[in-house]
Structure formats: structure tokens, C-alpha cells
Amino acid sequence: MDDLFDDLKNIVSERYLSDDIYIRHAYSRVVDPVLQGVPEIVIRPKTSKEVSEILKLANQKNTSILPRGGGCGEFGGAKPIKDEGIVLDLKRMDEILQLDQENLIVTVEAGVSWAKLNDYLSNYGLYTGCLGPGSGMTASVGGGVSHHSVGGGGCAKYGACTRHVVGLEVVLPTGEIVETASKTNKYTKFPFNRFGNGPDITGLFCGDNGILGVKTKISLKVYPKPQYAAYKTFLMPRKSMQLSSDIFLEMRKRGLDVYDSMYIMDLLVAVGCEYGLFPMWEGLKRKRGIMFYTIEATTEKELEKKGNQLDQLFIEKKATELGAEIEDGNIAKWHYKEQGHWLIAHNLWGLIPGFSPLDAECHTSISSYPSIMKDLETWDMEHLEDMNKVLELTGMRPISGTGPIILIGDNNVELTTGFTSFESYYEGRYHEELRELNIKLWKSMLERITKHGVSWYMMGDILSRLLVDIGAFEPQYFSFLKLIKNTLDPKHILSRGKFNFW
Numbered sequence: 482m483d484d485l486f487d488d489l490k491n492i493v494s495e496r497y498l499s500d501d502i503y504i505r506h507a508y509s510r511v512v513d514p515v516l517q518g519v520p521e522i523v524i525r526p527k528t529s530k531e532v533s534e535i536l537k538l539a540n541q542k543n544t545s546i547l548p549r550g551g552g553c554g555e556f557g558g559a560k561p562i563k564d565e566g567i568v569l570d571l572k573r574m575d576e577i578l579q580l581d582q583e584n585l586i587v588t589v590e591a592g593v594s595w596a597k598l599n600d601y602l603s604n605y606g607l608y609t610g611c612l613g614p615g616s617g618m619t620a621s622v623g624g625g626v627s628h629h630s631v632g633g634g635g636c637a638k639y640g641a642c643t644r645h646v647v648g649l650e651v652v653l654p655t656g657e658i659v660e661t662a663s664k665t666n667k668y669t670k671f672p673f674n675r676f677g678n679g680p681d682i683t684g685l686f687c688g689d690n691g692i693l694g695v696k697t698k699i700s701l702k703v704y705p706k707p708q709y710a711a712y713k714t715f716l717m718p719r720k721s722m723q724l725s726s727d728i729f730l731e732m733r734k735r736g737l738d739v740y741d742s743m744y745i746m747d748l749l750v751a752v753g754c755e756y757g758l759f760p761m762w763e764g765l766k767r768k769r770g771i772m773f774y775t776i777e778a779t780t781e782k783e784l785e786k787k788g789n790q791l792d793q794l795f796i797e798k799k800a801t802e803l804g805a806e807i808e809d810g811n812i813a814k815w816h817y818k819e820q821g822h823w824l825i826a827h828n829l830w831g832l833i834p835g836f837s838p839l840d841a842e843c844h845t846s847i848s849s850y851p852s853i854m855k856d857l858e859t860w861d862m863e864h865l866e867d868m869n870k871v872l873e874l875t876g877m878r879p880i881s882g883t884g885p886i887i888l889i890g891d892n893n894v895e896l897t898t899g900f901t902s903f904e905s906y907y908e909g910r911y912h913e914e915l916r917e918l919n920i921k922l923w924k925s926m927l928e929r930i931t932k933h934g935v936s937w938y939m940m941g942d943i944l945s946r947l948l949v950d951i952g953a954f955e956p957q958y959f960s961f962l963k964l965i966k967n968t969l970d971p972k973h974i975l976s977r978g979k980f981n982f983w
């Protein structure tokens with residue numbers, strides 16, 4: 482390892498390289514509470530050339546490389562599975578390289594955060610459409626594109642961030658640097674088009690969870706931010722899960738142009754109010770489900786028309802509009818005006834110190850989620866014994882259910898479900914039993930949801946391996962994926978172990 486460290490010093494200044502025990506441990510964690518492996522080295526390159534040289538060296542030494550953006554993934558992904566390898570922290574590569582204002586394309590380095598990028602674009606009256614994931618204050622554009630991230634602002638209108646990618650610069654696992662899409666024509670000066678000059682190779686790296694290449698530059702379409710916006714929040718009638726799905730479906734069937742729409746289930750509203758998470762709803766007599774919409778328009782007239790159509794739909798479904806201000810309960814205003822889209826996630830996270838998410842975030846069709854949620858109630862009951870063991874150890878039972886359900890592109894929703902439980906380190910003591918219970922429950926829930934046929938977009942190593950272990954992949958698809966992986970990365974240097982590619 483000393484040799485490797487010295488060789489890396491010839492690529493990246495020692496300031497950005499560490500084998501210090503504290504640094505290595507810091508990079509052994511992401512958002513999920515599962516401690517797996519600790520990397521041997523952490524490196525923070527600044528250029529694509531450095532990334533390329535690191536990968537070439539890793540191939541020579543047969544050492545695994547794990548790309549990491551903001552480290553905000555919830556299923557591992559940016560941390561090693563075993564005590565080995567190099568974490569490649571891309572957050573130093575955070576320059577905004579070029580804004581083509583005429584053609585509305587921005588090119589950035591992959592480590593830039595969604596917040597920094599959109600802050601910059603706002604100076605030109607522009608935004609990225611989909612403002613990235615809810616973690617966009619920290620999460621990187623490279624991480625988002627590796628996950629097909631969607632969420633944050635504008636997801637009902639713009640869909641996943643990968644829809645807006647027009648080209649990439651990727652360092653292949655063996656170290657070659659390639660550009661995709663319009664830039665494959667050597668006479669093209671600036672990226673402008675994803676589709677052409679052959680197959681959609683860009684798409685191969687979108688949502689790859691970091692197994693096929695390291696994205697170093699990303700070109701995205703950007704959009705003028707409309708001048709007018711409106712936002713309304715509604716209190717739903719009782720048992721609103723099914724109704725919320727009906728409303729989302731109607732929005733699509735009627736072709737209503739909604740920027741964001743979200744449903745927050747009854748349980749979340751009730752528990753969240755009890756613990757002071759939703760001060761705006763504390764005064765509500767009935768703590769029922771909440772739904773909101775935000776819309777944008779280029780004229781006042783257009784805004785009014787869109788608002789009327791949506792209001793009509795909510796009234797038909799017997800929802801009651803809350804007041805216009807945030808303190809009146811209008812969370813939609815907070816979401817749009819106060820950048821709440823980057824501050825809202827599974828609201829019960831952090832409710833109590835040490836109460837962590839064991840997440841099950843997936844995409845599914847609008848019509849399917851009420852039955853998935855119903856089945857999760859059954860799953861919860863079926864696991865009463867294990868739930869009660871956690872209760873005995875910690876004094877609190879895990880809470881399963883869903884965080885906000887968000888309307889996204891392609892008539893799908895993002896289902897931010899899962900359960901929250903205490904981490905194994907609790908009240909100054911490590912509880913191995915608690916860790917085992919949590920992992921057992923988590924895997925069982927992920928399997929159950931997988932069997933509803935959902936699409937997982939953020940898989941990390943935890944979920945990608947589980948899907949292989951439970952035989953969820955179509956065999957032909959999985960063989961093809963393996964063939965691609967083996968061709969691009971014969972030594973399995975990149976993200977070793979994800980999808981069980983060891």
C-alpha cells in the first residue's frame with residue numbers, strides 16, 4: 482500500500498491524498514447507517530487527467546476505486562464494501578465550465594452541487610429544470626446523473642435529471658477519457674445534442690451507479706425560469722392514500738401543467754406535528770394527509786388558468802385549501818419560495834437523535850403505490866416480533882411508512898418509503914443485536930417492495946447486491962449487463978462488488 486500511496490503522490494498533491502485513519506473512517510460512511518468497509522486511501526483529484534491516471538494506476542495495482550460525489554446516497558454506493566480500495570472524492574471538481582446562453586446548455590464538472598449550479602444559473606434567469614435531488618445542497622451533479630435522480634423542484638414537469646443530459650465526458654475504468662453524444666463528431670465545438678452519431682452511449686452511463694465509468698464533465702439543458710408562480714396546499718379527506726393517487730392520475734389525464742406536486746400521508750402529518758416538525762400544521766384540528774401543487778407560467782393569465790384547473794380537481798376530490806401563507810399551512814409556498822425542495826426528505830429522519838432511515842426509495846407508476854403501501858402495513862404486522870425486539874432494546878418501535886410521495890416524469894411517482902429505527906450505537910453502547918435486526922428488517926422490506934415490480938434508481942452496493950441475491954434481475958438482462966461490465970472493466974476496478982461484480 483505504501484508503494485501505491487507514493488505513486489498516487491505523483492498524480493495528485495499530497496494535500497489531497499490521505500491514508501489517515503480518521504479520514505478513512507469518515508469516508509466509510511454515507512447516509513445509510515450500515516458500516517461496511519473502510520477504504521485504504523482517499524484521494525481528491527482536480528482534473529480528468531488526474532482521474533485517468535489514478536484509474537490506470539489502479540488497474541496496474543489491481544486496486545478498487547470508488548467514485549464519490551456528495552456521499553448522500555442511501556444504499557451505500559460511495560463507500561467500500563470491504564476494508565480496501567481508494568475512495569475517489571470528486572467534490573474538488575466543481576467548476577461551472579461553460580454556459581451556452583444561446584443554445585441553453587451548461588457544462589459542469591461532475592462534483593459541482595445542484596445548489597451551486599442553480600445559484601449560478603439564477604444570475605441569467607435560468608435553471609436546470611429538475612433541480613436535482615432533495616439532497617441537492619450537497620449532492621453532486623455526477624451523483625445525480627449516476628442515480629437518475631429526480632426530486633427537489635420541478636420533478637413533475639421536468640422528470641429525472643438524466644433526461645436533460647446532452648453529453649458527458651467519462652473516464653473509463655481502464656483510464657481512457659471519452660466524450661459522448663454531439664462531441665463524438667470531432668468538428669463539434671460545444672455539446673448540443675445527445676442523440677446522433679450512433680447509439681445513445683451517454684445513456685449507458687446515466688443511472689449506472691458508478692460501475693461503468695467516472696463522469697468528469699456533464700452537459701445539461703437549462704431552461705428560462707418562468708416569471709410567474711403559484712403554490713397551494715390542501716388538507717385531504719380521511720384515508721387519503723388512494724385519493725392522492727387518483728389526483729396525480731387526473732393531473733396527467735387532464736394534461737395539467739404542474740411543476741411539483743406532493744402527497745404527505747396522514748401518519749407523517751400526525752407524528753410530524755407531535756414532534757414539532759410541521760409548525761405550520763400544528764393548529765389543524767384534524768391531522769390528515771396533505772397534498773400540494775406548485776405551478777409556473779410566463780404570463781399572469783396563463784398562471785390563473787393553470788391554477789383554476791388544478792383547484793377544480795382538488796375541490797372535486799373534496800380536499801380543503803389551506804391559507805396562502807406558510808404559517809397558514811401552505812407548505813407549497815415554503816417548498817417553492819424558501820427552497821424547501823432541498824430541505825424536505827423523509828420527514829421522520831432525525832426526529833430523535835440516532836433515529837435513522839433504512840430507506841426504500843424507488844420509482845413506481847402512479848396507480849401502483851396505494852397497494853404497495855397497503856402491503857407494507859401487512860409487512861409491518863408480519864414483523865411484529867422483530868419490531869418489538871427493537872422496542873425492548875431502545876424504548877421505541879421502528880416506524881414504517883412513506884415520506885412525501887412526489888409526482889415525477891413519465892406518470893410515475895417517487896416513493897420515499899422505508900422505516901426509521903435506532904442505529905446500533907445507542908445510549909453509549911454498541912448493540913450488535915440491534916444492527917442485525919435492522920438489517921434483517923431492511924432487506925426483507927426491500928425484497929417485498931421489489932416484488933411489486935418497482936424501479937430502483939439509487940442502488941448503491943447494498944440494494945444492487947440484494948437484487949442479485951434474491952434473483953430479481955431478468956437473467957438475460959443481467960448477463961448483458963455483466964458482459965458490458967467485463968468489457969469496460971475487465972479487472973472490476975470500478976465500484977468493485979456492486980451488483981456482485983467482484
Ligand SMILES: Cc1cc2nc3c(=O)[nH]c(=O)nc-3n(C[C@H](O)[C@H](O)[C@H](O)COP(=O)(O)OP(=O)(O)OC[C@H]3O[C@@H](n4cnc5c(N)ncnc54)[C@H](O)[C@@H]3O)c2cc1C
Binds near residue numbers: 825
Ligand atoms: C436528505 C436527502 C434527500 C434525498 N432526496 C433525493 C431525491 O429527492 N431524489 C433522489 O434521486 N435522491 C435523493 N436522495 C439520495 C441521493 O442524495 C441522491 O440520489 C444524489 O443524487 C446522490 O448524489 P451524491 O453526489 O451525493 O452521490 P454519492 O452518494 O456520492 O454517489 C452516488 C453513486 O454514484 C456514484 N458516483 C458519484 N459521482 C460519480 C461520478 N462522477 N461518476 C461516476 N459515479 C459517480 C457513486 O459511486 C455512488 O454509487 C436524497 C438523499 C438525502 C440524504
